[in-house]
Amino acid sequence: MTLIYAMFAGPLALVLIISAYGKITRIAAIVQNLDRTGVPHSWYPWLATAEAAGAIGLLAGIWVRPLGVAAAIGVVLYFVGAIVTHIVQRDTAGLKNPASLLVAALATTAFGVLSL
Template identity: 50%
Template sequence: MFIAYAAIAVVLALALGTSAFLTFTRNEKLVGGFAELGVPDAWLPRLALAKAAGAAGLLIGLVVPVIGVAAAIGVALYFLGAVVAHVRARDYAIAPAVVLGLAAVAAAVLRITSV
C-alpha cells in the first residue's frame, strides 16, 4: 500500500505545486478561472499557500504518516470547496477538481492502511 500512496502523493504533489506556483505568479488563465468563479483576488495568496502546504505535506507524509494523512484530508477538503465554488457559479466543468479530490481521498486511505 505504501508504494501506491507514494505514487499518488508524488503525482498529486506535482499537480498542487504547479498550481500553487501558477497562482502565486498570477497566471492569466488560472486567475481568470478564479475570477469567473467569483473568488476575490485577495484570496489567491491564501489558496496558493494551501496548495503548496498540501503538496509539501503529501511529500513529508512519505516519512511521517500522520502528516501525509492530514495533508491528504486537507487537499480533499480543498477540492470539495472547489467543486462547491464551481457549482455555485453554475460552472459544471468540475471534472479536474473531482479527480484531484478523489486522488486525495485515495491518498489518505492508502496512507492510513500502509502504517
Template identity: 50%
Template sequence: MFIAYAVTASLLALLLLASASGKLRRDEKMVASFTEIGVPLSWLPLLAACEIAGALGLVAGIWVGPLGVAAAVGVVLYFVGAVGAHLRKGDLKGTPPAAVVLVVSAAVLALGVAAL
C-alpha cells in the first residue's frame, strides 16, 4: 500500500500545485469560474496556499505517515467545499472536475490510512 500511496500522493500533489499556480497567476478560466460561483477573488491567494500546504503535506506523508493522512483529510475537505460551492450555484461545468479530484483525494486518504 505504501507504494500506491507514494505514487498517488505525488500525482495529486502535482495537480494541487498546478491548480495553485493558476490561482496565483489569476488564470482567466479560473477567475471566470470563481466569479460565476460567487467566490470573492480576494480568496484566491488563500485557496492557493491551502492547495500548496496540502501538496507539501502529502509529499511529507511519504516519510511521516500521519502527516500525509492529515494532509489528505484537509485536501478531501477542501474539495468537499469546492464541489459544494459549484453545486450551490448549479455550475454543471465546474462540478465534475472538482468531484473527480475529490474522489482521487479520498482514494489517497484511504491508501494513506492503509499504509500506516
C-alpha cells in the first residue's frame, strides 16, 4: 500500500504546488476561475499556503504515514470547500477541477489509511 499511496500522493502534491504557485503569481486562468466564484484576492496567499502545506504533508506522509493521512484529510476538506463555493456561485463550469482533485484526495486518504 505504501507504493500506491506514493503514486497518488506525489502527483496530487505536484498539482497542489502548481496551483499554489498560480495563486501567488496571479496566473490569469487561476485568477479568472477564482473571480467567477467571488473569492477575494486577499485570500490568495492563504489558499496558496493551505495548498503548499497539503503538498508538503502528503509528501512527508510517504515516510510518516499518519502525517500524510492528516494532510490528505485536509486536502479533502479544502476541495469540498472549493466545490461548495462553486455551487453557491452557480459556477458549474468550474466544478470539474476541484471535483477531480477531490476524488484524488479521497483515494490518497483511503490508501494512506490502509497502509497505516
